[in-house]
Amino acid sequence: MLSILAQAASGWANLDEFLFIAMPYAVIVLFLFATIRRFIGDKFTYSSYSSQFLENKHQFYVAVPWHFGIISLFLGHLIGFLVPRGVLWWNQVPLRLYIIELGALIFAVSALFGLVNAVLRRVNNSRVRIVTSRMDFIIILMLLFQVLSGMYVAVFDRWGTNWFAGVLAPWLWSLFKLNPDISAVRDLPLSVKLHIVGAFLIFAVFPFTRLVHVLVVPITYLWRLPQQVIWNRKGRTPSQQQ
Amino acid sequence: MDVRAQVSMVFHLDKCIGCHTCSIACKNIWTDRRGTEYMWFNNVETKPGTGYPTQWENQDKYKGGWEVSGGTLRLKSTSKAKYLPNIFHNPTMPTMDDYYEPWTYRYQDLFNSPPGDDQPIARAVSMVTGEPMEIKAGPNWDDDLGGSPIYASNDVNLSAVTEQQRQQLNALERLVFFYFPRICNHCLNPACVASCPSGALYKRGEDGIVLINQKRCRAWRSCVSACPYKKSYYNWNTGKSEKCLLCYPRLETGQAPACFHSCVGRIRYLGVLLYDADRINEVAKLPQDKLIDGQRDLILDPFDPKVIEGAKKNGMTDEFIQFAQRSPVYKFVKVWKIALPPHLEFRTLPMLFYVPALLPVLGSTENDIYKSNTKPEDIFHKFNEMRVPMEYLANLFAAGDVNKMNYTLRKLMAVRVFKRAQTVGDIPMATALETLAQADTNEKEAEAIYRMTALPTFAQRFVIPPLAREVAIEAYKDPQEHKKEAGFGFTIEPKRGL
Numbered sequence: 103m104l105s106i107l108a109q110a111a112s113g114w115a116n117l118d119e120f121l122f123i124a125m126p127y128a129v130i131v132l133f134l135f136a137t138i139r140r141f142i143g144d145k146f147t148y149s150s151y152s153s154q155f156l157e158n159k160h161q162f163y164v165a166v167p168w169h170f171g172i173i174s175l176f177l178g179h180l181i182g183f184l185v186p187r188g189v190l191w192w193n194q195v196p197l198r199l200y201i202i203e204l205g206a207l208i209f210a211v212s213a214l215f216g217l218v219n220a221v222l223r224r225v226n227n228s229r230v231r232i233v234t235s236r237m238d239f240i241i242i243l244m245l246l247f248q249v250l251s252g253m254y255v256a257v258f259d260r261w262g263t264n265w266f267a268g269v270l271a272p273w274l275w276s277l278f279k280l281n282p283d284i285s286a287v288r289d290l291p292l293s294v295k296l297h298i299v300g301a302f303l304i305f306a307v308f309p310f311t312r313l314v315h316v317l318v319v320p321i322t323y324l325w326r327l328p329q330q331v332i333w334n335r336k337g338r339t340p341s342q343q344q
Numbered sequence: 345m346d347v348r349a350q351v352s353m354v355f356h357l358d359k360c361i362g363c364h365t366c367s368i369a370c371k372n373i374w375t376d377r378r379g380t381e382y383m384w385f386n387n388v389e390t391k392p393g394t395g396y397p398t399q400w401e402n403q404d405k406y407k408g409g410w411e412v413s414g415g416t417l418r419l420k421s422t423s424k425a426k427y428l429p430n431i432f433h434n435p436t437m438p439t440m441d442d443y444y445e446p447w448t449y450r451y452q453d454l455f456n457s458p459p460g461d462d463q464p465i466a467r468a469v470s471m472v473t474g475e476p477m478e479i480k481a482g483p484n485w486d487d488d489l490g491g492s493p494i495y496a497s498n499d500v501n502l503s504a505v506t507e508q509q510r511q512q513l514n515a516l517e518r519l520v521f522f523y524f525p526r527i528c529n530h531c532l533n534p535a536c537v538a539s540c541p542s543g544a545l546y547k548r549g550e551d552g553i554v555l556i557n558q559k560r561c562r563a564w565r566s567c568v569s570a571c572p573y574k575k576s577y578y579n580w581n582t583g584k585s586e587k588c589l590l591c592y593p594r595l596e597t598g599q600a601p602a603c604f605h606s607c608v609g610r611i612r613y614l615g616v617l618l619y620d621a622d623r624i625n626e627v628a629k630l631p632q633d634k635l636i637d638g639q640r641d642l643i644l645d646p647f648d649p650k651v652i653e654g655a656k657k658n659g660m661t662d663e664f665i666q667f668a669q670r671s672p673v674y675k676f677v678k679v680w681k682i683a684l685p686p687h688l689e690f691r692t693l694p695m696l697f698y699v700p701a702l703l704p705v706l707g708s709t710e711n712d713i714y715k716s717n718t719k720p721e722d723i724f725h726k727f728n729e730m731r732v733p734m735e736y737l738a739n740l741f742a743a744g745d746v747n748k749m750n751y752t753l754r755k756l757m758a759v760r761v762f763k764r765a766q767t768v769g770d771i772p773m774a775t776a777l778e779t780l781a782q783a784d785t786n787e788k789e790a791e792a793i794y795r796m797t798a799l800p801t802f803a804q805r806f807v808i809p810p811l812a813r814e815v816a817i818e819a820y821k822d823p824q825e826h827k828k829e830a831g832f833g834f835t836i837e838p839k840r841g842l
């Protein structure tokens with residue numbers, strides 16, 4: 103990887119290599135190292151830092167549309183990455199293509215609405231301002247950029263779902279297989295490149311923001327028993343544990 | 345039978361003078377940090393009144409506690425289907441405005457103002473934002489009724505009280521109220537624990553104390569909504585919920601919890617109850633009119649050999665069982681049956697019990713002349729004209745069952761009549777004995793109730809079992825080693841993250 107970095111540094115011609123090979127790897131390493139370190143060393147700070155307690159009404163128009171939008175979009179990207187062929191197959195019929203393109207746009211509008219409200223709420227409400235850190239603003243603005251660039255791509259560089267599956271998924275897979283191939287990515291329009299770089303930058307700052315709450319989403323609640331009893335005394339049978 | 349121990353509590357409301365010493369003791373130890381200023385793990389409410397947070401008993405609004413639907417017990421506030429949407433925006437969570445915005449004063453202004461014609465003042469500033477604020481509410485805004493019936497009339501326990509009684513209460517309301525100190529009930533079927541998506545809350549096996557693991561809490565806020573007593577609080581600064589810990593570091597070293605220890609009226613009792621954990625769910629599901637008896641049944645007799653055997657099987661030592669046998673809580677709740685749980689209809693099986701306040705009409709005026717009623721028929725007859733209606737007290741402490749409340753109050757009154765006959769002598773002893781019999785009690789029990797109520801020593805009020813955490817640890821680790829590693833919990837300062 104060091105050699106790749108050195109190569110990348112050798113000139114603007116290699117900027118693509120830096121952005122689409124070196125940076126992704128650097129970001130993945132940083133992401134894993136920093137989130138794990140924070141989880142082990144300072145677990146106390148893994149929290150969503152909800153501010154609903156301080157302000158209840160506007161919070162609804164932040165958290166609900168934002169998460170509805172972003173979680174759907176995130177899952178959409180994940181599907182495009184995991185089963186690109188399935189997406190291409192689905193998109194063969196124009197009507198089906200329009201349905202997911204329109205769906206994605208609706209989710210994006212929802213996310214954008216939530217984010218804009220997040221900024222307004224954090225600026226206008228004096229209580230919420232108190233619990234807003236520098237990193238909160240940075241990450242919200244980065245997410246805002248990400249959603250806006252994504253929407254630009256969706257509207258002006260059609261059809262995103264197709265070339266995500268056709269071009270980006272193979273490139274991402276090539277990164278994962280440690281055999282990076284950026285030939286297709288080189289020719290993408292600037293808007294798409296900005297969207298990709300933005301995504302990796304978000305992953306880079308992720309461990310240092312409240313976004314870590316995404317890693318501790320409590321799915322175990324779906325199957326755990328209602329009551330939890332913990333014993334200090336050793337040697338109890340599992341049934342007694344409950 | 346799965347015999348478990350619960351460190352349980354009794355508060356004797358007739359002894360509470362409403363001084364808030366308990367609240368202050370607790371605040372000084374546990375909630376004087378940023379983000380916790382508004383929390384009162386221990387608070388003292390005036391009843392009738394709306395309490396803290398406002399109207400916490402109104403579960404149509406807050407959806408706390410459990411309900412039985414289709415034969416199963418369900419949380420009112422959340423479910424496996426609802427918990428995720430609730431995380432983003434919890435529709436029934438109280439906000440700071442339902443409690444109050446904590447404030448302080450700019451005392452420095454008193455010293456630093458330039459000389460002038462006016463007296464300098466210390467302005468109230470919010471402890472959240474630091475900005476000047478107008479104080480509109482506090483944790484005890486309607487303390488001693490706040491001089492007005494406005495708050496009291498919003499008390500949800502008045503629902504069963506007739507319009508006529510309400511009017512009487514209003515006419516007399518400046519004369520009658522009582523205090524209702526509250527801490528976490530360390531419930532047997534805690535709604536807070538069951539609601540937590542992260543599983544951060546848990547009940548300790550050995551003593552039943554309900555705690556929140558601060559490292560697993562992620563600010564999903566479910567417990568705040570689910571606890572019908574609103575005894576789990578959200579720390580807006582650290583992004584963690586916090587609650588009464590029954591001062592376990594004190595209990596583990598043999599000391600009474602701070603609010604108990606400092607109680608001026610000596611209203612508080614603490615001791616172990618043994619109960620059958622296998623039957624918790626079954627009892628919590630009982631129809632409302634069976635709940636009080638059901639919970640009493642759940643509590644086991646610590647002298648019963650079968651119970652002792654079960655207790656030993658679950659690792660309780662002989663010494664521990666002896667403490668359960670001496671527990672004052674056991675006597676109040678199970679033997680004398682004069683301590684009742686608050687709002688058992690919330691179905692969390694609270695383990696803090698209250699001896700209700702006696703607020704009878706002991707006198708009447710005829711032609712402007714005061715006449716006292718000391719004849720038992722008068723006293724018991726006048727029960728129906730109590731200054732606080734029986735229905736009200738029953739709503740609060742007997743899951744709405746007036747008979748249970750009647751039984752309790754009769755017995756408490758009979759003890760008084762008996763002691764009056766004994767010490768003052770203006771009531772014939774024969775009458776007193778008759779009163780005792782009518783109240784399902786006898787001389788011996790009355791004497792015991794009197795002693796435990798009026799003359800208990802520190803050691804009789806607080807029968808703190810040997811929790812022997814160090815022994816439990818010894819079983820798997822060198823305690824010295826453990827002390828080095830674990831200490832009091834945190835090695836990094838627990839402060840808000842990025």
Ligand code: HEM
Nearest residue numbers: 150151152153154164165169172173176220316319431432
């Ligand atoms: C199922 C997964 C998720 C859960 C359960 C969740 C939960 C939460 C909660 C409880 C809050 C606090 C809201 C409040 O103030 O009350 C929050 C805030 C936030 N979440 Fe999530 N989240 C999830 C996924 C995500 C994802 C995927 C992202 C973006 C990459 C994200 C970004 C944010 C941001 C930026 C905020 C701050 C909003 C504000 O300014 O108030 N979350 N999340």
Ligand code: SF4
Nearest residue numbers: 528529531535536571
């Ligand atoms: S009173 Fe509330 S916080 Fe305490 S154990 Fe019961 S449900 Fe939980």
Ligand code: SF4
Nearest residue numbers: 370588590591601603
């Ligand atoms: S037991 Fe301790 S933590 Fe709980 S209310 Fe009393 S003083 Fe506070």
